[in-house]
Amino acid sequence: MFPICFFGDAGLAEICCAHSPVAMKLVSHTPCDIYAHDPQRARGRELLDVSMDIGSLCNIALASVSPRRPSSLVVVSMEQVHFFRNYVAHLDVLPDWLPHVLVINLDVPSLEVCEELAQATSQRTYKMFCASPRRCFSEAGAPLDRCPDRPVPADRVQRLSSGGFVDHVANWFKPAVTQLLLDLGAVGVLYSDLDVLFLSGSPDFYLSPVSSRLQVMCETTILPGNPRKFFMQGGIVFAPRLAQELVDRWVASLNETYLWVHELAAMRERYDEYVCLSISAFLNVDGFLTPDGAQVAVHFSGVEPAMKPELMKLYNLWRVSGVSDYPDASQSPISLNRAVSPQEAWSVINEDRKMRGLL
Numbered sequence: 001m002f003p004i005c006f007f008g009d010a011g012l013a014e015i016c017c018a019h020s021p022v023a024m025k026l027v028s029h030t031p032c033d034i035y036a037h038d039p040q041r042a043r044g045r046e047l048l049d050v051s052m053d054i055g056s057l058c059n060i061a062l063a064s065v066s067p068r069r070p071s072s073l074v075v076v077s078m079e080q081v082h083f084f085r086n087y088v089a090h091l092d093v094l095p096d097w098l099p100h101v102l103v104i105n106l107d108v109p110s111l112e113v114c115e116e117l118a119q120a121t122s123q124r125t126y127k128m129f130c131a132s133p134r135r136c137f138s139e140a141g142a143p144l145d146r147c148p149d150r151p152v153p154a155d156r157v158q159r160l161s162s163g164g165f166v167d168h169v170a171n172w173f174k175p176a177v178t179q180l181l182l183d184l185g186a187v188g189v190l191y192s193d194l195d196v197l198f199l200s201g202s203p204d205f206y207l208s209p210v211s212s213r214l215q216v217m218c219e220t221t222i223l224p225g226n227p228r229k230f231f232m233q234g235g236i237v238f239a240p241r242l243a244q245e246l247v248d249r250w251v252a253s254l255n256e257t258y259l260w261v262h263e264l265a266a267m268r269e270r271y272d273e274y275v276c277l278s279i280s281a282f283l284n285v286d287g288f289l290t291p292d293g294a295q296v297a298v299h300f301s302g303v304e305p306a307m308k309p310e311l312m313k314l315y316n317l318w319r320v321s322g323v324s325d326y327p328d329a330s331q332s333p334i335s336l337n338r339a340v341s342p343q344e345a346w347s348v349i350n351e352d353r354k355m356r357g358l359l
Contacts, residue, residue, distance in 0.1 A: 031184050032058035041183070044176040044251045051106050051147050051170075053134050061102055061177065062184050064129040069099040070188035070209065070238070071181045072126075075173050078109035078145065082309065082320055083194040088117050089319035090197045091126070097204045098126040099190070102181070104173055105133055107146035171263040172254060178239050179247050188240040195300040195308055196235045197317050203296050206277055212242040214267070217299060218276035219284060234264045235299035236282060246273050285311070307348075 035041055035058055045054055065071055076084045084103075091098055103118075105111040114130035121128050136147035178189040188209050196217075207215055219233035239247050253266040267273060281296040285303065298317075300308050312318035 032062060035180060035183055040248065040252075041179070043254050044179050047172050047176050047251075047254060048180075049134075050149065051133050051173075052104070052131065057104075057131050057177075058180065058184070060129050060131050061180055064100045064102040064127075065181060065184050065186045066099055067185070068187065069097075070190050070207075070240075071186040072099045072101045073104070073174065073177055073181065073189055073191040074101065074194060075104045075106065075170055075177075076110040076114065076194065077106040077170065080194050081110055081113045084110070084113060085117065085320045086309075086312065086318060087192075087194045087197065088121065088128075090199075090317070092124075093198050093201045094126075094203070097201060100126055101128045102131065102177070103128060104131050104177060106170055106173075107133055108143075109145055174237070175247060175250050175263055178237075179244075179251050182239065182241055182244045182247060186241065188238060190236070190238045192236045192297075193234065193299065193301075195303075196297050197300070197312070198297045199295050206281055206296065207238045207240075209240045210242065211240050211275070212246075213272075214239050214243050214246055214274040215277055216264070216274050217282045217284075217297075218279060233284065233299070233301070235284075235301060236277065236297060237264075238277075249273075 032055060036045070036054060048054060048057060074084070074087065091101070103114045105114050111130060111132055114128065118128040118130055134147050136144045138144055174191045178191060181189045188207070190203075190207070215238040217233050217235040217237075250267055278296075281294065283295060283298055285298055285300045300311060303311060309318050309320075
């Protein structure tokens, strides 16, 4: 087989082809062509190909890259569109810093909501780019809302009391798309979960675009026999361009051990590869009482999904109303939809955690 030259620079391609055994037709390749054929990106492509068309995803990702500001990334499924609406409602606090937002839609319903919100945000300082899912069909030829996922091993399905399960494979889309955006020239990539709500407009004060390490939300944890106090928790990850090598290693670490767990599990104990964001500025909801102006973001992690909207309401952080994709509060195993204090709510939440073996 004769060598094929993948160069965006025509001069380099001519030199390469001139030294090939057989003269080859000169073709100038785009960044997406290079990504699609780079063997070092095979693991990321393999993962994304489950739900996305790689060519279409790359083209819209390329359009979302700003030459001067970081890229922003979220992943949305039909089960999360009500959280997505609330997430977008909170982005208004970042008007002077917010980069374009690339939304990875895993299914048709989430794409429809994304396009609706993109139209509504068209007059703001940022632009929302909605990546379409791959279109799949049943054996009978009927269109499916979402392409079938990889079979999930029974011992890896994290059951929730609401009857759903954590989409761990979709979690790995975040580092895979982060890698793609950095390949396409992003100065940095900020990705966050949909239950992370921004409270003030100065995250850039805490994020370093010139660092060679990942910057992540952390939790205070003391493990037996380990002197380290702060560990990567998730919720928000910022990957500057200088951390490209770490992101590449992160995505390459995808294997059966980590595929069915949180995407950060493969990074958690690589202490030299990440730094913790300010615990007081980027905090978990467990340590959150009321917005005080100094907090940048709060992560509603460790709470049963059906209860999160109710808890957000208690803190006056739920800004979604009158939409059909809001889940019925009766689906929550323990309803908080009444006049209770945050302290009472946490008593209910911790009882639920104990029943699920999380405390």
